[in-house]
Amino acid sequence: MKKDVLIIEDDDDIRYLIEYILKGALYKVRTGTSAKDLNDALAVKLPDIIILDIMLPDGNGIDLCKKIKGNGLTNHIPVIIMSAYQFSNVEDACAEAFINKPFGIHEVITAVEQVS
Numbered sequence: 792m793k794k795d796v797l798i799i800e801d802d803d804d805i806r807y808l809i810e811y812i813l814k815g816a817l818y819k820v821r822t823g824t825s826a827k828d829l830n831d832a833l834a835v836k837l838p839d840i841i842i843l844d845i846m847l848p849d850g851n852g853i854d855l856c857k858k859i860k861g862n863g864l865t866n867h868i869p870v871i872i873m874s875a876y877q878f879s880n881v882e883d884a885c886a887e888a889f890i891n892k893p894f895g896i897h898e899v900i901t902a903v904e905q906v907s
Contacts, residue, residue: 793818794839794907799829799855800873801847805892809842812899826850833865840906842890845874856885869906 796813800806801824810820823832826849832838841859845852852872859865872886873894888902 794903795819795821795836796840796842796903797829797832797838798822798842799824799826799832799847799852800842800844801825802844805844805873809899812896813903816900816903818903824848826855829855833859837865837868840869840871840903842871842873842903843886845872845876853885860885871902871906 793816796818798806798809798813798820800809800822806822806824810822813820821832821838823829824847826847829841829843843852843856847855852874856870856872859868859870869887870885871888871890873890873892875892887906890898890902
């Protein structure tokens with residue numbers, strides 16, 4: 792069975808597209824639109840992978856990633872950061888991978904498989 796991926800993205804179209812791509816690749820997918828949704832989802836069940844947008848209505852994805860990586864219960868979860876702004880170093884965002892917007896189908900699948 793493929794892994795459980797949690798997508799936190801406030802743009803409905805982008806979130807739906809990533810969900811569609813990953814479900815098509817047989818991943819189990821949960822979604823949310825905010826930092827609150829991320830925290831709520833982590834309290835219910837830890838995902839295998841988190842895809843996290845940087846600009847959320849109630850938080851910054853980089854800060855949220857650092858919080859995830861600083862918590863002993865969640866620091867093992869690979870995080871993929873998404874943004875329209877390119878990073879020179881993915882580790883600056885404390886993530887295992889980066890998806891640049893706009894993205895292609897293969898970029899999403901490759902990033903998820905890379906951290907699996």
